[in-house]
Amino acid sequence: MRLAAVDAAAARANLSPGQNLSDARALVPELELREIDRAYIGQVFSDFADWHSNASPIVAVHPDVAPYGDLILDITGVTHLFGGEAKMLALLVGRLRALGFAISGAIADTVGAAWALSHFAPNSIVPEGGIEAALAPLPVVGLRLDDAVVAGLNQMGLKTIGQLYGRDRRALQARFGAGLITRLDQALGRIEERITPRIPIAEYYAERRFAEPIGFMDDVLMTARDLAVQLGLTLEAEALGAQTFHLFLYRVDHKVMNLTVNAGRATRDPNHIAQLFVHRSERLEGEYDAGFGIDMIRLAASSVAEVESTQLGAFEVRDGAQDLDRLYDRMTSRLGPLALVRNKFVNSHVPERAVKLEPVIARTVDDPGALPDPDLRRPLRLLPQPEPINVLAEVPDGPPMRMVWRRIAYRILKASGPERIEAEWWRSGRNLEVLLPPQAREERGDPRDDSPKRKQAPAEPEHVSKLEAFDPLTTVRDYYIIEDDGGRRFWIFRIGLYGAAETPRWFLHGFFS
Amino acid sequence: MPGLASHDLEALRRKIAALEKRPLLAEGAALVARRMGKAAPAGPGMADPLELLAAPRGVLHEVFADEQRQSGAALGFTLGLARQLLTDERQAILYLQLKGETQELGLPYGAGLHQFGVDAAQIIIGRVENMTELLWAMEEAIACRAVAGVIADLARHPKALDFTVSRRLSLRAAAAGTSAFLLRYGREREASAAKLRWRISPALSGAVEFDPRAPGPPRFLIEIEKGRLGDKTQGAEGRSMLVDWTENGFASVEPERHVGAPPQRAAPPSRPVAPALGDRLSQAS
Structure with missing residues (x-):
């Protein structure tokens, strides 16, 4: 175990990151230690990254090179908003420092160079083309290398990055592996290094900054409406609409809240968008916490699609589809994305699989082959989970006579059935295999022998029972429609057969009207 | 005055x-x-009990079943009413249920809806967390021009559903022309502003041709407990009738033929989508 980071007091006691734990304990017996909490650090850094999207659209958390994390911002084309690179760096570093964090930063053309500089020459800004000179005096650790490689380089007397510049690349690669060359090239900008932004880049957005932080939800929603108007104009200019809208609330204290609403069809109507956010906010219930205030709000659109300008045609069909879609949007934003569903038929004969519930805002195309057979009588209501019942029925296959369901006894007057519904063997995950009868298998070794023996009927029943015993999904159900003496009509089924090893079980699955 | x-x-x-x-x-x-005297008051001898089953627009109904286990009959009857409200412009029926009561009452099953002449695509199922959300969703849906009817299925007697709320729903329904149905269970009745209150019980079905042991088409005993729709329902309160749900919509059954006799039409509707089904009834009224 090693030390990952030390505080000021520990640094004064000559402890340093990377030191062996036992060595450190020997130096400072009363050393206070805490194990590194990676989950917590990861959480804090994602918050940081989200928050910094108010400075630049592309922000990434650098995967763990250092134990305490690095934040990378692509500031191409945004520095003028802050009054230049120097001012921007000072602002970003300064505001985190004001929150009490120890932080250092640097600006350079490449991710590698910026990393090296921020760790070993903080606050430096490298002008274009000055990378080689700027990196030359820095230690080789700045290239984001493994400890073993760094140790090896140091052993050879290669202490600074500058010493690597003129070396034979092939020799270096042979000695230290391809990683060193890659890192060196990345730092110097000879090969590209990509970063993945945490928040997907929204092409269309509108934002507003506040001189004074705001806190009330009503203010936020009002701003959202204003932004929706702005965004609507932007989208209209390009004949576009969007299905998903994100509202990012940047809090003064490095946190970002995200509200997302979805529309059933692409829209750019500000009133509708604002309405969706109002409903969404009602569902927050205490999750909303403005902290010390919100100083910036951004409304971004994703899932952009083309939307024609609205013009009422002379032959337009008023089928209310648009009204319905809007209703679904409003209800979904308030009640949750899964609250509103519709029945969608699936090509399956198993009752509970034949119909699936699909959210109305994410509708898919209907499968015309999946429509149910109209001649089959199906119940009006189906229980999500079939309930076990006690049934008295004629043996072996007769209709049920009595049933006990939810501790109430029913006398059954009429019944029709059984309708046998088999399980779907193709879903059991087992490939279909040809099971040869035992004799045939024996004879297989001798193909010339086309004796009458082979034509004999194989022992069929054995196979069938074997197959069933193998497959846990093979549950045959026998459905009955029953009517009791009160006129109530139920749909019940039986698993298993009378006379088999196991006594059959009965379940109630649905209600007829 | x-x-x-x-x-x-x-x-x-x-x-x-x-x-x-x-x-x-x-x-x-x-x-x-x-x-203004546009309609002449009708006497107690009403023309046709079935006329009442041509569902009017913009009315709050209460459909009561005595027990929860009769939920199938209650829903079937309600769909039989609500389906008449579907038009080209109003193509959806919203069914609302509390999330905790799904296993108790069951969910409308797509493959069985066509029996009641409703396309499964026209039924939108909403499952909500609590009564506040349910009432909000009801009002929102009633206000929508494209919704034909709203059905709220309530297994219990929630406190939130008082006279004020039902009055509110009733007014909204009247203003928007969307009918709303409250499906309730039990024998208790609370004060409510619903214009129509039905009591539905399932009845022993008629026989099926060639199969006397099989359950026949759905048959209900319908009782009109309350009818405040003006002349049409005057004198209808307290009346009860026995109806079958057939291919042609509701058909009344003569009480003496009730037990044992074969029904007029035995087979259930045979096609999944039958939008024209039952229109003859509404045209006749």
Whole structure:
């Protein structure tokens, strides 16, 4: 175990990151230690990254090179908003420092160079083309290398990055592996290094900054409406609409809240968008916490699609589809994305699989082959989970006579059935295999022998029972429609057969009207 | 107010509506029309009990079943009413249920809906967390021009559903022309502003041809406990009738033929989508 980071007091006691734990304990017996909490650090850094999207659209958390994390911002084309690179760096570093964090930063053309500089020459800004000179005096650790490689380089007397510049690349690669060359090239900008932004880049957005932080939800929603108007104009200019809208609330204290609403069809109507956010906010219930205030709000659109300008045609069909879609949007934003569903038929004969519930805002195309057979009588209501019942029925296959369901006894007057519904063997995950009868298998070794023996009927029943015993999904159900003496009509089924090893079980699955 | 001429009353209503910046309530308009003597009062001998089953627009119904286990009959009857409200412009019926009561009551099953002449795509199922959300969703859906009917299925007697709320729903329904149905269970009745209250019990079904042991088409015993729709329902309160659900919509069954006799039409509707089904009934009325 090693030390990952030390505080000021520990640094004064000559402890340093990377030191062996036992060595450190020997130096400072009363050393206070805490194990590194990676989950917590990861959480804090994602918050940081989200928050910094108010400075630049592309922000990434650098995967763990250092134990305490690095934040990378692509500031191409945004520095003028802050009054230049120097001012921007000072602002970003300064505001985190004001929150009490120890932080250092640097600006350079490449991710590698910026990393090296921020760790070993903080606050430096490298002008274009000055990378080689700027990196030359820095230690080789700045290239984001493994400890073993760094140790090896140091052993050879290669202490600074500058010493690597003129070396034979092939020799270096042979000695230290391809990683060193890659890192060196990345730092110097000879090969590209990509970063993945945490928040997907929204092409269309509108934002507003506040001189004074705001806190009330009503203010936020009002701003959202204003932004929706702005965004609507932007989208209209390009004949576009969007299905998903994100509202990012940047809090003064490095946190970002995200509200997302979805529309059933692409829209750019500000009133509708604002309405969706109002409903969404009602569902927050205490999750909303403005902290010390919100100083910036951004409304971004994703899932952009083309939307024609609205013009009422002379032959337009008023089928209310648009009204319905809007209703679904409003209800979904308030009640949750899964609250509103519709029945969608699936090509399956198993009752509970034949119909699936699909959210109305994410509708898919209907499968015309999946429509149910109209001649089959199906119940009006189906229980999500079939309930076990006690049934008295004629043996072996007769209709049920009595049933006990939810501790109430029913006398059954009429019944029709059984309708046998088999399980779907193709879903059991087992490939279909040809099971040869035992004799045939024996004879297989001798193909010339086309004796009458082979034509004999194989022992069929054995196979069938074997197959069933193998497959846990093979549950045959026998459905009955029953009517009791009160006129109530139920749909019940039986698993298993009378006379088999196991006594059959009965379940109630649905209600007829 | 016997001294007040009917057109004065109408003028007053219009004035109030203008002041409140709201359209004249359909309910009020109907009242005005009746006061003006457009419809002659019907005697206690009503024309056809089935006429009542042609569902009017913009009315709050209460459909009561005695027990939860009769939920199938209650839903079937309600769909039989609501399906008549579907038009080209109003193509959806919203069914609302509390999330915790799904296993108790069961969910409308797509493959069985066509029996009641409703395309499964026209039923939208909403599962909500609590009564507040349910009532909000009901109002929101009632206000939508493209919704034909809203069905709220309530297994219990929630406190939130009091007279004020039902009055509110009733007014909204009248204003928007969307009918709302409250499916309730039990024998208790609370004060409610619903215009129509039905009590539904399933009845022993008629026989099926060639298979006397099989359950026949759905048969209900319908009792009109409350009817406040003007002349049409005058004298209808307290009446009960026995109806079958057949290919042609509701068909009344003669009480003496009830037990043992074969029904008029035995087979259930045979096609999944039958939008024209039952229109003959509404045309006749």
